[in-house]
Amino acid sequence: MMQLGALFAFLLGLAFGSFLNVVLTRLPEGGSIVHPASHCRNCTHTLAWWENIPLLSWLLLKGRCRQCHTRISPRYPLIELAIAILWIAVWLRFGTPLYEPQLFAGIPYALTHCLVLLLGFALFSWLLVLLAALDMEHLWLPDILTLPGIAVGFTYALLRNGTDWYFDNPITTAQMARNRLIAIVAAAGIILLIRLAYWLIRRQEGMGLGDAKLMAMLGAWLGFICALETFVLAIFAASIAAILWLAFTAIRRETTPAPWAKMPLPFGTFLCLAALPEIFYPQWLWLWYARVFLP
Numbered sequence: 001m002m003q004l005g006a007l008f009a010f011l012l013g014l015a016f017g018s019f020l021n022v023v024l025t026r027l028p029e030g031g032s033i034v035h036p037a038s039h040c041r042n043c044t045h046t047l048a049w050w051e052n053i054p055l056l057s058w059l060l061l062k063g064r065c066r067q068c069h070t071r072i073s074p075r076y077p078l079i080e081l082a083i084a085i086l087w088i089a090v091w092l093r094f095g096t097p098l099y100e101p102q103l104f105a106g107i108p109y110a111l112t113h114c115l116v117l118l119l120g121f122a123l124f125s126w127l128l129v130l131l132a133a134l135d136m137e138h139l140w141l142p143d144i145l146t147l148p149g150i151a152v153g154f155t156y157a158l159l160r161n162g163t164d165w166y167f168d169n170p171i172t173t174a175q176m177a178r179n180r181l182i183a184i185v186a187a188a189g190i191i192l193l194i195r196l197a198y199w200l201i202r203r204q205e206g207m208g209l210g211d212a213k214l215m216a217m218l219g220a221w222l223g224f225i226c227a228l229e230t231f232v233l234a235i236f237a238a239s240i241a242a243i244l245w246l247a248f249t250a251i252r253r254e255t256t257p258a259p260w261a262k263m264p265l266p267f268g269t270f271l272c273l274a275a276l277p278e279i280f281y282p283q284w285l286w287l288w289y290a291r292v293f294l295p
């Protein structure tokens with residue numbers, strides 16, 4: 001049952017990863033998500049069914065279009081694989097009551113409570129990868145994803161509350177609603193404060209409003225502590241990336257090195273990727289810190 005579920009999660013993840021690629025390609029163009037049928041970006045050759053199988057087709061075609069031999073970005077199979085692996089992880093972490101119902105309060109419990117967790121986190125991880133890729137490719141965190149993401153995350157937190165075998169001390173729905181509203185405002189507030197400080201000092205825009213809405217979304221789904229951890233980890237990772245990027249341009253002695261403060265860093269990408277571990281091990285950074293540094 002566990003292995004069968006993992007296989008199902010993998011195949012479903014590949015399919016939804018493939019759909020993510022479609023959204024990722026077509027959303028910035030403002031076109032329809034469903035029309036026209038999948039085609040080569042270069043020669044508009046419409047893909048046969050066997051050229052449109054997640055992961056396999058890219059390998060079979062050796063990463064090139066069958067007709068015009070243009071290179072197909074490895075982004076396609078990588079994203080399909082990423083969603084498939086994440087969904088297996090979600091199944092293994094949150095599906096336990098479904099494959100070992102005897103450990104819990106029986107099948108009915110398992111079905112209702114476990115499905116909320118499985119569907120919720122499958123959707124959330126899918127959304128995070130989509131936003132990470134959009135910000136990386138286009139420096140764009142569209143409202144059409146983040147704003148509904150806040151609403152769905154908030155609803156999800158209420159559904160999950162009290163039914164979740166992961167929560168040791170359940171709280172009332174009203175308390176949960178209050179907690180998450182505070183989390184949404186506070187998480188967005190971190191970015192807005194930095195934005196304000198940056199503007200006061202340099203008289204120009206630092207972090208984007210898209211980052212603030214993304215942080216609000218993380219607050220809704222994960223709560224404030226996890227959102228704060230995500231922010232700290234993202235800042236850390238982004239700084240390392242910036243230093244590496246600086247070193248790399250210095251080594252290559254590029255004639256016009258961009259001033260580092262103006263380097264367009266897709267901070268949203270770092271935020272989204274840093275949020276992924278919080279799904280599986282909430283507050284892992286704090287728990288790790290407490291174990292290592294506190295007596």
Ligand SMILES: [Zn+2]
Binds near residue numbers: 042043045067
């Ligand atoms: Zn082509």
